[in-house]
Structures are given as structure tokens and as C-alpha cells.
Amino acid sequence: MKKRLTLLVFVLCLAALPARAINEDVKPSDFNLSAFREIPILHDGRVKPMESFARAYLLAFDGKSALPDMSAIAWMTEIVFNPERAYQRKIFNVANPDVVNALSLDWREGHRYSFEELSKSFETYGSTIKTLADMDDAQRTPPQRQLLELYSKVAAYAIISESLSLIQPRFRIHDPALAQELHIPHDQDLLFLDLMPHEEDIFASAEKLRDKNPADLSPEEKERAYLALDYAQIARHEQSAIFRVIPPQWQMDGDAWMSPWASILEGHGSPQSAAYVDLWKKMSAAYLHNDHDAWQTYSAAARDKAYELAGAHASEWRQKLEVFYLHVDLFDIVLGIYIVSFILLLTSFLGTPRIFYKTAAVLMVIGAFLHMSSITMRIIIMNRPPVATLYETTIFVSFIAVCLSLLFEWKKRDATGMTVGSIIGTVLLFISTRYAADGDTMEMLVAVLNTNFWLATHVVAVTMGYGCALVAGTLGHIYLIKKRLRPKDTAAHTNIINTMLAVALIATFFATLGTILGGIWADQSWGRFWGWDPKENGAMFIVLWLLWQLHGKVAGVLSPLNFASGMVLTNVVVALSWFGVNLLNVGLHSYGFTNNIAANLGLFCSAEILFLIGMRVALVRRAKA
Amino acid sequence: MNGKLIALLFVAFLLSGAILYNQNQVPQSIAPETEATDANKKFAPFPDITFKTVDGQPVRIQDLKEKTVLVHFWAAWCGPCHAEFPDLLRYVERAKGNIALLSISLDGNYDDSQHVLNEVERKHNVSVHGPHLYWVSDRDRSLSLQNFNTVKVPETIVVNQGLMIDKIVGGGPWAEAAKPEAQY
Numbered sequence: 001m002k003k004r005l006t007l008l009v010f011v012l013c014l015a016a017l018p019a020r021a022i023n024e025d026v027k028p029s030d031f032n033l034s035a036f037r038e039i040p041i042l043h044d045g046r047v048k049p050m051e052s053f054a055r056a057y058l059l060a061f062d063g064k065s066a067l068p069d070m071s072a073i074a075w076m077t078e079i080v081f082n083p084e085r086a087y088q089r090k091i092f093n094v095a096n097p098d099v100v101n102a103l104s105l106d107w108r109e110g111h112r113y114s115f116e117e118l119s120k121s122f123e124t125y126g127s128t129i130k131t132l133a134d135m136d137d138a139q140r141t142p143p144q145r146q147l148l149e150l151y152s153k154v155a156a157y158a159i160i161s162e163s164l165s166l167i168q169p170r171f172r173i174h175d176p177a178l179a180q181e182l183h184i185p186h187d188q189d190l191l192f193l194d195l196m197p198h199e200e201d202i203f204a205s206a207e208k209l210r211d212k213n214p215a216d217l218s219p220e221e222k223e224r225a226y227l228a229l230d231y232a233q234i235a236r237h238e239q240s241a242i243f244r245v246i247p248p249q250w251q252m253d254g255d256a257w258m259s260p261w262a263s264i265l266e267g268h269g270s271p272q273s274a275a276y277v278d279l280w281k282k283m284s285a286a287y288l289h290n291d292h293d294a295w296q297t298y299s300a301a302a303r304d305k306a307y308e309l310a311g312a313h314a315s316e317w318r319q320k321l322e323v324f325y326l327h328v329d330l331f332d333i334v335l336g337i338y339i340v341s342f343i344l345l346l347t348s349f350l351g352t353p354r355i356f357y358k359t360a361a362v363l364m365v366i367g368a369f370l371h372m373s374s375i376t377m378r379i380i381i382m383n384r385p386p387v388a389t390l391y392e393t394t395i396f397v398s399f400i401a402v403c404l405s406l407l408f409e410w411k412k413r414d415a416t417g418m419t420v421g422s423i424i425g426t427v428l429l430f431i432s433t434r435y436a437a438d439g440d441t442m443e444m445l446v447a448v449l450n451t452n453f454w455l456a457t458h459v460v461a462v463t464m465g466y467g468c469a470l471v472a473g474t475l476g477h478i479y480l481i482k483k484r485l486r487p488k489d490t491a492a493h494t495n496i497i498n499t500m501l502a503v504a505l506i507a508t509f510f511a512t513l514g515t516i517l518g519g520i521w522a523d524q525s526w527g528r529f530w531g532w533d534p535k536e537n538g539a540m541f542i543v544l545w546l547l548w549q550l551h552g553k554v555a556g557v558l559s560p561l562n563f564a565s566g567m568v569l570t571n572v573v574v575a576l577s578w579f580g581v582n583l584l585n586v587g588l589h590s591y592g593f594t595n596n597i598a599a600n601l602g603l604f605c606s607a608e609i610l611f612l613i614g615m616r617v618a619l620v621r622r623a624k625a
Numbered sequence: 626m627n628g629k630l631i632a633l634l635f636v637a638f639l640l641s642g643a644i645l646y647n648q649n650q651v652p653q654s655i656a657p658e659t660e661a662t663d664a665n666k667k668f669a670p671f672p673d674i675t676f677k678t679v680d681g682q683p684v685r686i687q688d689l690k691e692k693t694v695l696v697h698f699w700a701a702w703c704g705p706c707h708a709e710f711p712d713l714l715r716y717v718e719r720a721k722g723n724i725a726l727l728s729i730s731l732d733g734n735y736d737d738s739q740h741v742l743n744e745v746e747r748k749h750n751v752s753v754h755g756p757h758l759y760w761v762s763d764r765d766r767s768l769s770l771q772n773f774n775t776v777k778v779p780e781t782i783v784v785n786q787g788l789m790i791d792k793i794v795g796g797g798p799w800a801e802a803a804k805p806e807a808q809y
Binding site: 250269271274 | 667733765771776780789792794
């Protein structure tokens with residue numbers, strides 16, 4: 001029957017598709033979203049607050065965590081409660097003109113496109129997408145890959161927008177005779193859920209019109225046909241499974257959270273979840289009617305009900321802490337503090353009053369404290385050690401480097417330590433912002449990494465080794481610069497070399513400890529201590545490099561200048577081990593592969609080598625002069 | 626000397642911290658299952674609803690606390706419901722009063738349901754009448770949809786001492802249980 005109906009509705013579609021009513025008066029930002037943002041949702045294997053879910057998707061679509069005129073959470077309310085309005089919002093960032101061209105769209109400033117524009121183009125080029133999807137990834141060109149990525153984003157957007165379609169007032173029957181025939185009240189807002197028991201009657205009613213010419217249909221008959229059409233269209237949303245807001249209710253559910261569609265259609269509903277879904281219905285109605293008081297009441301009730309239903313599956317205070325963490329965005333503040341400190345330190349080198357140095361010191365301490373607070377919040381929210389993804393390693397390594405630098409600054413008080421700390425803190429936190437732009441930074445880990453003991457020991461030790469090695473490397477830079485600018489300040493040179501030696505020793509200790517602990521973990525997980533995996537080789541490379549440098553220095557084979565030069569190259573060694581091995585995409589540690597990292601890594605290594613060559617040449621010339 | 630002592634203390638602190646942390650933590654790969662079991666031990670109470678049987682008799686699940694109650698949703702148009710009825714009725718019969726069946730029909734016309742029950746009784750030699758069987762009609766499906774979010778049939782909620790301890794979607798294992806009274 002549905003097949004025949006499809007034909008009918010298709011003809012009707014062509015005849016005249018009525019524009020869906022869009023409530024333009026609803027301004028998402030005007031609503032109080034404090035409760036809504038705390039509602040828990042299962043996404044990417046993790047229970048997170050709605051705020052985090054909204055930001056992850058806005059970052060994926062637009063590349064930013066907020067729109068110029070509204071926050072991510074406000075944007076999310078529009079998608080799920082007022083999707084027709086959201087479809088017109090230009091939020092898809094299509095940065096490649098070739099992709100825009102392939103979709104026959106006009107290139108525009110800001111290159112933002114709406115769901116409405118993109119979905120129409122994808123409908124036209126459906127066969128192209130299918131061909132691309134069937135192709136091997138290696139055969140796809142970069143624009144083709146981007147086109148496919150865009151397609152999956154648009155599809156995800158559509159799925160999210162359909163999440164609540166079964167409990168939204170999408171229907172209203174004006175014809176009393178039709179309402180009576182279907183045993184449905186007329187001139188009242190009706191939900192898909194209200195019509196479900198009458199599905200057979202709705203299709204049977206439209207089926208009677210099958211042999212009629214659509215153009216000859218009376219207004220009453222058209223209403224029957226459109227009712228069936230709208231019903232059939234919304235029924236297709238049953239696959240909508242991204243918006244998993246309903247906590248597990250039964251033993252059979254295990255840890256699986258359900259979308260409203262799945263909960264009801266797959267038989268996971270319970271009296272408690274029915275009461276929760278009812279609150280979502282009321283929230284939806286309040287939103288569409290622009291009723292701010294009702295919205296506030298029902299969104300708060302829905303949040304409370306969600307945590308009551310979730311029980312041990314979601315910790316309310318952790319979710320609230322995550323909302324706070326996202327709201328304050330401390331890493332951006334810390335980055336700003338490190339930059340200001342660096343500028344103040346630079347000016348202090350020019351002989352400015354001591355207050356510049358003191359201000360920089362206070363700022364660095366505040367920055368390190370906020371940095372630590374952010375990392376601590378992440379540990380509490382995720383209930384695991386802070387170092388498991390590339391993003392996390394960048395923020396943790398920068399913290400270690402800043403702390404170590406401050407420790408040396410406290411001992412020496414010559415601005416060298418703080419300069420090193422502010423440089424590393426700034427650079428690594430800046431790099432971390434690029435990773436943060438990929439979406440949720442608190443992603444779940446692959447099974448092999450998901451063990452708190454080894455994350456707390458091996459990974460922390462290795463990353464502490466990275467942090468200390470980077471401090472030693474940056475001190476090498478400062479030594480070379482000072483040697484060039486102040487060749488006669490031998491006390492300062494010796495001071496730096498001694499600090500560098502101590503830091504290199506600490507780095508060696510942690511790198512060695514981490515590598516050995518990694519071997520023991522590998523033995524437990526994979527049944528062998530050492531497998532010549534690129535990451536293992538990289539870790540060992542750092543240890544060997546540092547040992548070689550230290551032996552050379554202690555044995556007197558390496559002069560201070562050569563030792564400092566070797567330390568400069570330590571940065572290259574660490575970068576290759578840290579990021580470089582992921583490029584190989586082989587071995588058991590390829591969890592952090594990033595496509596566009598090669599160019600940046602190449603640039604960094606080249607810059608370091610050029611710096612070293614340049615400085616050595618400059619020093620030789622100066623010596624000759 | 627002081628430096629070495631500090632370094633040693635730091636390493637000892639780091640290692641003991643890691644060991645303590647590990648002892649206090651359940652690995653995350655196991656934690657969700659453990660948490661799920663704990664969570665599900667806190668069973669939710671069945672809502673206080675007074676059902677009205679097709680004979681006009683009021684029934685409250687809270688009044689049947691001494692029994693296990695199977696709140697069963699079905700419809701005449703549903704094949705698996707027909708298939709499970711004989712076993713389900715025998716299961717309740719075997720429990721000798723320890724289990725009651727509250728069967729909610731989703732049919733728009735209860736005559737269709739009654740027809741199916743008559744057929745079950747005739748073909749399978751099992752009674753659809755008894756003190757532990759309650760037949761309820763939800764002809765406009767408002768009860769099943771609004772209160773239970775139930776669309777699919779057959780579905781059975783197992784209620785023990787007023788708490789919902791399990792839900793069975795599709796046909797239940799009624800035929801396999803030799804001693805139903807011992808099952809719940």
C-alpha cells in the first residue's frame with residue numbers, strides 16, 4: 001500500500017507543495033538555556049551534557065564553537081525544535097571552491113551554506129555521491145573526499161533535525177469529516193505519536209484518491225492526501241538515532257541510550273521514559289509558542305528527570321562541571337596570559353623597569369595555576385588521567401614545560417626560565433586549539449588505551465619526558481641567541497648550560513621510565529615487550545639522543561656550543577617521535593593519525609635546522625671578525 | 626645530596642600515586658557494565674494506574690503485590706502475539722496463583738481481541754478465564770502510548786512487588802520455564 005501511496009504523494013508533490021509554517025518569532029538566544037545545556041546525552045560513546053554535544057556539531061559544521069548571533073546550545077535548540085528555520089541558516093563552512101563548484105553553488109564571501117542549499121544540490125548529484133562512496137579512499141582526490149565529508153555532515157544535520165519529529169505538533173486536521181472518520185480531534189495540534197494508532201486509516205483514506213487526477217482534488221481530498229504524505233515523510237525519520245537522550249531503562253538496554261524514535265519504536269519505552277518524553281513534548285510546544293516561562297519550567301524538569309532516569313549512567317555534578325569547563329574556556333585565557341607574559345619578558349630584556357619582569361612572573365604563575373585547574377577539571381570530568389589523545393598531550397606537555405621553567409626561574413631569577421615557559425606554553429596551546437577545532441576534546445579512548453593505571457604511569461611519564469626535553473631544547477635556542485648577542489656574558493652562558501644539563505637529565509629519566517613502562521604495558525596487552533613499533537622506536541630515539549648528548553657533555557667530548565646545538569635538535573627528535581610516527585600510519589600506536597600534520601611538522605623541523613645552521617654560521621662569522 | 630633525595634621522593638610519590646589511583650579505579654572498559662548492573666538493581670515502581678478490565682472490574686498493580694504481574698501488550702493483528710498466547714496462559718496456570726496476567730489489547734475493536742482469545746481457547750485447550758487473568762482494552766491506545774510509550778507488540782513488563790524488574794520485547798520464554806513461580 002505504501003508503494004502506491006508513494007506514487008500518489010509524488011504527483012501531489014509536483015502539483016503543489018505547501019510551504020511549512022516557520023515560526024520566525026522564535027529567537028533561540030532569548031530562551032533561558034541553563035537547564036537545557038545540562039541535559040545528558042550519549043554521543044561518541046560518552047555521556048556528555050547537551051552543551052558539549054551542541055559545540056561538537058557546530059564545530060564540525062561551521063568550524064567555530066559559536067555563531068555570531070547565538071551560542072552553540074541556542075543553535076541546537078533551533079535544529080531540534082524549529083528545524084525549518086534552522087534549515088535556512090548558513091552554517092556549513094565549505095572552504096574549498098572546487099567542492100562548491102561540484103555542487104553547482106555560487107562561491108560567496110565567508111563560504112557558508114545552508115542545509116536547504118546543500119541538500120538540494122546533493123539531491124541533484126546523488127549518483128555522483130554514490131559513485132564516490134563506492135570508490136577506494138586512495139583513489140579519491142582531496143575535493144572528492146571533502147565532498148563526501150560534507151555529505152555525511154549534511155546527513156548528520158538532517159538526522160539531528162528529525163530527532164523530535166514524532167513528538168512535535170506537525171499535524172492539524174481542519175476537515176471535521178476526516179477527523180471523525182479517523183477518530184482524531186479536528187483543529188488541534190497533533191503529534192506523529194498521536195496519529196500512529198491511526199496509521200492504517202490514514203493511508204486507507206488517501207488510497208481512495210489513488211485513481212483521481214491530483215488537479216481535480218477538492219480541498220478536503222487534498223487535506224487527506226497531504227496528511228498521508230506528511231505522515232509518510234515523518235515515518236521515515238524512524239532511523240534518527242544520533243540524539244540519544246533517553247537513558248537505559250531495562251536490563252536488555254545495557255549501556256545503550258536511546259533516541260526518542262528508537263526508544264518508542266524499538267520497544268525500549270517505560271513509564272518513566274514516557275514521562276520524560278512527555279516533558280520533551282512540552283518543551284517543544286513551549287519553544288514553538290515562544291513561551292519562555294513554560295520553557296524554563298519544562299527544561300528544568302526534563303534535566304532533573306534525565307538524571308533521575310540515568311542513575312549511575314550519568315553523574316550530574318560531572319556534567320555540570322563539564323558545562324562550566326566549556327563555558328569558562330580557561331585554555332584560551334591561559335594562552336592569552338602566556339602571550340602577554342612573553343611580550344613583557346621581551347620588553348624587560350630591553351632594560352625596562354623591573355615591574356615588567358615582576359608582572360610577567362605573576363602572570364606566568366596565574367597562567368600555570370589556571371592551566372593546572374583546566375587539566376584537573378578534565379581529569380574529574382573524564383574520570384581518567386589527563387593524557388590519552390594528541391590534544392591532551394599538547395596541553396599536558398605545555399603544562400609540564402611551564403612548571404619546569406617556573407621552577408628554574410624561581411632558582412635563577414634571570415628571566416630565562418620564564419621566557420622558555422612562555423614560548424612553549426604559547427606554541428603548544430596554540431597547536432592544541434587546532435586539535436580542539438576537530439570537535440569534542442574529551443573523546444572516548446580505543447580499548448587498548450582505556451586503562452587508568454598505564455595512562456597514569458607510562459603515558460604521563462613519556463609526556464613529562466617530552467615536556468622536559470622541549471624545555472632543554474628551547475634553552476639550547478636561548479643559549480645560541482645569547483652567545484650571538486652577548487658573546488662576553490660567559491656567566492650567563494654557563495648558567496644556561498648548567499640548567500640545560502639538569503633539565504636534560506630529568507628529561508632522560510622520564511623518557512627512559514616511560515619507555516620501560518610502555519614495554520611492560522605492551523607485554524601485558526600485546527604479549528611482547530618490544531615490537532619495533534614506530535612509536536616505541538620514537539621513544540627510544542629520544543632516550544638514545546639525550547643519553548648521547550649527556551655522555552658527550554659529561555665526558556667533555558661535546559663543547560657547550562655543540563651541546564646546545566644538540567639540544568636544539570632535541571626539539572626535532574621530540575616532534576618526530578610525538579607527532580611524526582602518526583604520519584606513518586603503521587604500527588599499533590597509529591591512533592592519532594592526522595592528515596595535514598605532515599606539512600606543519602616538515603615546516604617545524606626545517607625551521608629548527610635552518611635556525612641551527614644560521615646561528616652556527618653567525619657565530620663562526622662573529623668569531624672570525 | 627638534597628637534590629637526589631628530592632628526586633627520589635618525587636619518583637616514589639609519582640609511583641605510589643599511580644598505584645593508589647589504580648586501586649581506587651575500576652578500568653573504564655569494565656566500569657559501565659558494573660554501573661549498569663548497579664543502576665538496574667534500583668528498579669522503578671510501576672505507576673499507580675487503575676486499569677479497568679473489559680468486565681468493568683478495576684485493577685491496581687499495587688493491590689497485587691504478593692504476586693508477580695505480567696503486564697502484557699498485544700493486538701489481534703499481531704502474529705507473534707497469537708503464537709505466544711497458549712504458552713503464556715499455560716505459564717500463568719502453572720504458577721498456581723503466584724503470577725497474574727494483565728493483558729492490554731491495543732485493538733480498536735475489542736471484538737477482534739475476543740475472537741483471537743476464543744480461538745486460542747478452542748484450539749489449544751487452555752482457559753482464558755481465571756482469577757489471575759485480567760483483560761484490558763486500550764482501544765484508542767492512549768494508555769499504552771502515553772503511559773508506557775509502547776507501540777510494538779507483544780511486549781511484557783514483569784512487575785514484582787510493585788517494581789518493574791524486566792521487560793520482554795517480542796514473544797517471551799513462557800514455554801521453557803518449568804516452574805514459573807521460581808523464575809521471578
